[in-house]
Structures are given as structure tokens and as C-alpha cells.
Amino acid sequence: MSGPDAAVTALRTAVYTVPTPQTEGDGTLSWSATTAVTVEVDAGGRTGLGWSYTSASTAALIDEHLAGVARGRDPMDVPGAWEAMVRATRNLGRGGPTSQAIAAVDIALWDLKARLLGLPLTSVFGQARDAVPVYGSGGFTTLSDAELRSQVEGWLTAGCEMVKIKVGQSWGSRPRRDLERTRLVREVVGGDVQVMVDANGGYTVGQARTMGEQYDQLGVTWFEEPVSSDHLDGLAVVRSAVRCDVAAGEYAASVFDARRLCPVLDCLQLDVTRCAGYTEWLRGAALAAAHGLEISGHCAPALHAPVAAAVPNLRHVEWFVDHARLEPLLFEGVPPVRGGRMQLAPGLPGHGMRLRPDAEQYRKS
Numbered sequence: 423m424s425g426p427d428a429a430v431t432a433l434r435t436a437v438y439t440v441p442t443p444q445t446e447g448d449g450t451l452s453w454s455a456t457t458a459v460t461v462e463v464d465a466g467g468r469t470g471l472g473w474s475y476t477s478a479s480t481a482a483l484i485d486e487h488l489a490g491v492a493r494g495r496d497p498m499d500v501p502g503a504w505e506a507m508v509r510a511t512r513n514l515g516r517g518g519p520t521s522q523a524i525a526a527v528d529i530a531l532w533d534l535k536a537r538l539l540g541l542p543l544t545s546v547f548g549q550a551r552d553a554v555p556v557y558g559s560g561g562f563t564t565l566s567d568a569e570l571r572s573q574v575e576g577w578l579t580a581g582c583e584m585v586k587i588k589v590g591q592s593w594g595s596r597p598r599r600d601l602e603r604t605r606l607v608r609e610v611v612g613g614d615v616q617v618m619v620d621a622n623g624g625y626t627v628g629q630a631r632t633m634g635e636q637y638d639q640l641g642v643t644w645f646e647e648p649v650s651s652d653h654l655d656g657l658a659v660v661r662s663a664v665r666c667d668v669a670a671g672e673y674a675a676s677v678f679d680a681r682r683l684c685p686v687l688d689c690l691q692l693d694v695t696r697c698a699g700y701t702e703w704l705r706g707a708a709l710a711a712a713h714g715l716e717i718s719g720h721c722a723p724a725l726h727a728p729v730a731a732a733v734p735n736l737r738h739v740e741w742f743v744d745h746a747r748l749e750p751l752l753f754e755g756v757p758p759v760r761g762g763r764m765q766l767a768p769g770l771p772g773h774g775m776r777l778r779p780d781a782e783q784y785r786k787s
């Protein structure tokens with residue numbers, strides 16, 4: 423069989439690890455490499471590609487629990503495959519690696535479906551825009567001032583009208599340094615570019631209120647995870663005390679997680695690689711709309727492009743430096759950023775991306 427009537431015949435996983443140029447860190451974690459677990463699915467002479475930024479162990483989870491669910495299924499029925507994967511992993515827990523594993527398969531299946539139909543994925547989802555606004559994101563606490571300045575200048579050169587840096591250094595123990603770095607970025611970008619900060623849950627509620635007041639004075643527009651995103655009451659307290667928008671949601675694995683967060687946020691963040699793929703991200707966008715909120719795509723810029731283009735209530739997608747560097751190393755067809763927007767590939771079937779043959783140098787298994 424070929425074309426839309428084909429069944430999924432094979433699923434392959436692989437693990438790629440790309441080292442960062444130096445050890446990087448935010449307020450509450452440091453790392454020295456980025457791992458992508460990829461999934462390829464075949465049907466009707468076409469191959470769909472998906473991936474997650476996750477632990478290498480997620481590949482084993484996919485092989486053991488999800489490959490058998492995907493094989494033999496109708497590739498047109500991606501929500502059905504998604505539901506079957508969620509049911510098959512009930513005893514593993516819905517969040518974390520399970521959700522990241524389902525995401526890689528779900529994204530591969532959507533890509534496969536669009537390729538079988540010969541359509542861009544944006545057309546399959548319904549296209550609300552032909553370019554996706556991004557914000558430059560990185561600004562690690564581990565950078566020197568010169569490195570921070572140079573990174574921010576790179577985003578301005580790419581036309582970004584919004585930039586985000588990490589604060590909450592050393593679990594909120596360096597507040598003066600946080601403010602110095604934020605002031606530096608404000609000075610580099612001038613008055614017309616939005617400055618955003620992300621504390622990665624590094625502050626206490628009291629600290630976040632005090633720091634939020636200072637960020638307000640610096641014209642910061644976005645205060646991400648001022649406190650742990652598990653602390654809903656704390657997020658609500660901070661939100662009522664500051665003028666800048668409070669955002670969170672990057673760890674949400676489901677619409678149920680997102681529903682708990684929406685009442686205490688000004689913008690919902692969702693990550694296609696952590697919320698079980700395109701299927702749940704689109705539902706999350708609808709949920710945000712029902713709360714009168716916009717949605718922002720967290721990290722994985724190239725993967726967010728097709729869904730971000732499809733939802734009217736999109737604010738932006740995070741052009742995260744680690745992923746912006748990794749994606750063109752591993753994949754062909756990554757949408758370029760020009761004028762502060764990801765430019766969608768016109769007319770290419772699926773999301774338009776393929777594994778690069780020379781990505782093998784980063785392959786771990």
C-alpha cells in the first residue's frame with residue numbers, strides 16, 4: 423500500500439548528543455551538552471521525523487512501550503495513536519520522560535501524515551500566519567558580560583524585537599548580579615526591544631516580589647518562573663505584585679497541568695517536546711484561548727514552527743541558543759530566522775526537515 427491508505431510499518435529511534443561550547447547554567451541548573459532523541463516512522467514509502475530534547479533513556483522507553491503501539495496503525499489517525507500511547511504508558515506516569523517519548527512519536531506521525539498527503543504540516547494544522555515571531559533566548563548566568571553582550575547583539579542582528587536572559591543566579595543568592603546583568607542587556611538593546619527574564623524557579627515568593635519591582639523599573643516585560651511552577655499560590659502572589667507578565671508552563675505534560683496554571687499566568691508556555699507533542703500542544707493553545715491567554719512555544723524552535731503558525735493566540739516562540747545551534751547540525755530544512763521571525767518553508771511536505779547524513783558524528787546510539 424502507498425499514500426494515505428498505508429499503515430505504519432516501522433519505527434526507529436536514535437540518540438544524538440551535541441556538547442555546548444562551555445558549561446552553561448541558569449538560576450537552578452547547569453549542563454554541558456544537549457541530547458536529542460529522534461524517531462522516524464515509515465508508511466507508504468514515506469518517512470516522518472520527530473524528536474525530543476530529553477534523556478537518552480527515553481529512546482529505550484519508546485522502543486519498549488510505544489513502537490508496538492505505532493506499528494500497524496493508520497497514519498491518518500494521529501490523535502488515535504496519541505491516545506493509545508497515553509493508555510499504554512499509564513503505569514509509567516504521564517509526565518517527564520513518558521511525555522517526552524510520546525512527543526517524539528506524535529511529532530513523527532504528524533510529519534508522516536502530512537508527507538503522505540503531500541501537504542505542508544502548517545496546511546494540515548491550518549495556517550494562521552506565514553512567519554512565526556521569535557525571541558532570542560539564552561543569557562546564561564555562566565556567561566561573562568562580554569559574552570552576554572555579544573549574544574544579545576547576535577539576536578538584534580537577526581531582527582529579534584524581544585530577548586530573554588536567565589536570572590535567579592545560584593538559587594536566588596546573587597540578586598545584585600541579576601540586576602546588573604539585566605541593566606546591561608537593557609543598555610545593549612535600547613528602549614524599543616523587550617527585555618524578558620527567566621528565574622527558573624530560583625526565587626522565594628518574597629524575593630520574587632522584591633526583584634519583580636526592580637525588573638518593573640527596568641522595563642522588563644516578562645518574568646518567567648519567578649518561583650517554582652509547582653507553587654501556584656506563589657505565582658499568583660507574585661503576579662498580583664508586579665507589572666510585568668508572569669509566565670510558566672514549560673514542564674506541563676498535559677492540558678490538565680496547563681489548566682491548573684492558566685489562572686495564575688499572563689501567558690501560557692508549552693513545549694511540544696514535553697507536553698506529548700503537537701496533539702496536546704494544540705489543545706493547550708485552545709485551553710489558553712479559553713482563559714483569554716496567549717501561548718508561547720518553549721524551546722525547540724524548529725519543531726514549534728508548524729503549530730505556532732496554526733494558532734491565532736500565539737505570542738511567540740523561544741529561539742533558545744542551544745537548540746538554535748543544534749538543530750541545523752542534526753537536521754536539514756530548519757526554518758531560518760529573518761527579521762525576528764521564523765520563515766516557514768513554502769510548499770515542502772511535512773515540517774520539511776530531515777536528519778542530516780553528517781549528524782552521525784553526534785550519534786550515541
Ligand SMILES: [Mg+2]
Pocket residue numbers: 620622646647672
Ligand atoms: Mg524557562
